[in-house]
Amino acid sequence: MSPGIRKRITHWFSGSLPLLISIVAPLLLGQSNQLSGERAFFHAQRIVSFGPRPPGSAGIKRAQRYLTDTLKNYPLEVEHQNFLAMTPNGEIPMKNIVARTKSSPNDFIILASHYDTLLMKNGVFVGANDGASSTGLLLELAQLLSSQKWKFSLWFVFFDGEEAQQLWTAQDSLYGSTYFVERLQARGQVSKIKAMILMDMVGDKDLVLENDTTSTAWLMALVRDSAKELGHGRQLGDTPKAIIDDHVPFLRVGIPAVNLIDYEFGRNNEHWHTPQDTLDKISPKSLQVTGEIVLKTLKKLSEKYFQVGSSQQ
């Protein structure tokens, strides 16, 4: 083969690679009625491939397109919640992405993750664990759960603007979840939300989910019982920690909420909010374990409110 032709083929192949991956990978990974940590990890890889994703950036726009295009393949109604956040860095356009099951039950359960990444000026921060891991898992849960019949409506909520623009304070953080809860209040929907389950930093190869005391106690007990019953008790932290995250705006208006978070990322948290938050530190296995705990917790919630679990359609 002449060098010219080889160059043209190489050029075509590298330009078309992302497109090829997006066509071939779902075919290889498929969709199924079993939770797949591998598929969740694949989504996380795609999200990381878009680069840093601070609010308003080119990277977050690519992530928004990916989330929307993926969710539209499932039997869900997808809404973009656009808003302008007042931040110490000025007004920034942000977007929560909300996907709801089409069934009509009057009680809702929210599963959530943030998909933005920390703004880092002196380094490249792609948030494989902090942003992509829980978002990949939430996409996988959306695929799985939207094809099952539940007694409550399930909302899959992807928050923008979880991270601070400058320094984490009550005002400079949690922009997406705060706006989302304001909309719930304006629509009179607060009392319909039976529970909110947040996932954050759930990809760490050495997964230890915190005993977060900010979370609603009975809901955290449900999560921990679920983990133990599944044989994942070793993935539970014992030391009580009070963590402020996207579940807090929900707690403030009386919605039961729980945070599944591993806040010890590397020894002494050395990878957290650093350029070392990369794909090699996270695993499909941790996403599988967290996903199984969420599924079991959902079954327990179903039993608590309706004395039943789910039934396949």
Ligand code: 1BN
């Ligand atoms: C989680 C991931 N958070 C920020 N990125 C929220 C948080 C802040 C959790 C401080 C624990 C401590």
Ligand code: ZN
């Ligand atoms: Zn963070």
